[in-house]
Amino acid sequence: LMAAPMEGTPVRIGAAPPYGHVIVNERWRGSAIVQGFQGKLKAIFEEGLGLVDFHLSDHSCVLYVSESGLVAGNGYRRKLFQFRKASKLHGIIVVEKTRLSEQYFPAVQKFVVFELGLTLLPVASQSEASQLIAQLVHDESKEESRNPFLRKKAAKLCEPVVLALVQQIPGVGRVKALALLRHFPSIHQLSNATAQQLEAAVGAAAAQSVRGFFHTSLAPPR
Amino acid sequence: GQGARPPLSQPVCVLADSRGIAGGPEVLSCLRLRHGVTAQVCSLGACDFIVSNRMAVERQTLSEISSSVNRGRLAERVRALQGSFDRVCLIVEKDRTKPGEVSRVFQRSRYYDSTLAALIRAGTRLLFSSGPEDTAALLAELARVEQRKSNAIAVPTEVKGQRHQALQFYLTLPGVSYIAALNMCHRFSSVWHLVNSAVEELAAGACVSRPRAEEIFRCLRYAFHPDLL
Numbered sequence: 001l002m003a004a005p006m007e008g009t010p011v012r013i014g015a016a017p018p019y020g021h022v023i024v025n026e027r028w029r030g031s032a033i034v035q036g037f038q039g040k041l042k043a044i045f046e047e048g049l050g051l052v053d054f055h056l057s058d059h060s061c062v063l064y065v066s067e068s069g070l071v072a073g074n075g076y077r078r079k080l081f082q083f084r085k086a087s088k089l090h091g092i093i094v095v096e097k098t099r100l101s102e103q104y105f106p107a108v109q110k111f112v113v114f115e116l117g118l119t120l121l122p123v124a125s126q127s128e129a130s131q132l133i134a135q136l137v138h139d140e141s142k143e144e145s146r147n148p149f150l151r152k153k154a155a156k157l158c159e160p161v162v163l164a165l166v167q168q169i170p171g172v173g174r175v176k177a178l179a180l181l182r183h184f185p186s187i188h189q190l191s192n193a194t195a196q197q198l199e200a201a202v203g204a205a206a207a208q209s210v211r212g213f214f215h216t217s218l219a220p221p222r
Numbered sequence: 223g224q225g226a227r228p229p230l231s232q233p234v235c236v237l238a239d240s241r242g243i244a245g246g247p248e249v250l251s252c253l254r255l256r257h258g259v260t261a262q263v264c265s266l267g268a269c270d271f272i273v274s275n276r277m278a279v280e281r282q283t284l285s286e287i288s289s290s291v292n293r294g295r296l297a298e299r300v301r302a303l304q305g306s307f308d309r310v311c312l313i314v315e316k317d318r319t320k321p322g323e324v325s326r327v328f329q330r331s332r333y334y335d336s337t338l339a340a341l342i343r344a345g346t347r348l349l350f351s352s353g354p355e356d357t358a359a360l361l362a363e364l365a366r367v368e369q370r371k372s373n374a375i376a377v378p379t380e381v382k383g384q385r386h387q388a389l390q391f392y393l394t395l396p397g398v399s400y401i402a403a404l405n406m407c408h409r410f411s412s413v414w415h416l417v418n419s420a421v422e423e424l425a426a427g428a429c430v431s432r433p434r435a436e437e438i439f440r441c442l443r444y445a446f447h448p449d450l451l
Contacts, residue, residue, distance in 0.1 A: 149301065204419050
């Protein structure tokens with residue numbers, strides 16, 4: 001069954017607000033959300049955005065599900081599903097979770113996050129949504145390197161890791177580990193050393209421990 | 223529709239960190255009793271829960287996540303998780319109220335919003351929970367979704383004797399999570415076998431992505447230079 005036909009395209013691709021601006025669907029003109037942007041964010045109103053309510057950047061946007069939309073039933077589902085099918089934009093679904101609508105929240109979360117794979121953020125009111133959207137826009141313009149949750153890709157030295165690995169072998173402390181690595185500089189070479197080679201490096205007892213560690217059968221071969 | 227759903231034959235498995243038990247015993251009992259999940263307590267260290275071969279879940283209360291005092295620790299933990307898991311999920315749980323205490327109204331701050339924005343930008347998935355029971359339901363659902371995508375935890379979670387020594391060795395490898403190390407313990411016939419495996423074998427055996435397997439491979443072949451220590 002086909003979904004009811006929409007006017008124009010469901011999503012306008014490539015809407016890119018300039019710095020400090022947000023592109024707002026015409027239907028939000030005069031709303032509490034837009035009033036809340038005052039002093040934080042400049043709104044650019046546009047028609048023909050389709051299902052999208054706010055464009056934060058050229059790759060992310062907000063779709064808003066109101067308290068009444070949530071209470072009314074499953075109409076919002078078709079809208080979000082259509083959006084998911086129509087675009088690869090990062091969709092952030094902002095949903096009004098109030099005392100009246102909170103009983104419907106688990107179902108929305110399940111649908112949005114688990115079924116559609118989109119992001120869901122609850123707000124208690126339009127003024128909270130306003131704050132949140134302003135913050136999301138602000139964050140979009142920040143450099144990635146300033147995000148505390150992003151892992152920095154720094155070239156790390158492998159020496160401490162390799163030394164720690166050798167010290168995981170029973171009976172091998174720091175001194176023996178360094179002696180072993182002087183003769184067999186990689187874990188791969190160490191694992192392939194013969195009993196005689198190992199004995200010459202660290203003596204019979206440690207040599208046996210190293211051989212045993214690498215060659216003990218751990219799992220039934222499949 | 224309902225008919226397309228695969229049969230609920232395989233029970234799903236979730237690993238829980240042993241330190242997190244004090245914070246939420248109801249989550250574990252709820253996972254086991256209500257959702258039929260095999261919940262195993264392990265010393266995960268870096269995260270609260272592991273729900274699949276590639277996904278870690280961190281549980282934070284609403285007050286923890288909205289307090290700036292906590293940010294350094296949270297940021298460090300999320301970065302560490304991204305270092306060894308392809309997917310990181312954060313469950314934001316509503317604070318419990320003590321008996322007789324009136325439920326406080328959550329004052330949403332700009333700080334809280336900026337934390338959410340930064341977490342989303344860092345690729346973290348966010349889920350919101352109303353309490354321990356809800357958290358258990360979300361964990362069970364995450365594990366089931368991951369199972370449908372063929373990423374379910376499918377090895378025994380108990381490690382004894384020689385395998386325990388191998389586990390500690392594997393956990394020392396870069397980018398290796400507790401579940402990847404468990405997979406290594408059960409899917410390679412010896413430590414020698416793993417060390418001498420090709421990148422493809424490493425990826426398949428440990429159930430990790432190719433870039434992670436390449437990182438492990440490089441480390442195993444890396445020529446140690448004492449002057450660089």
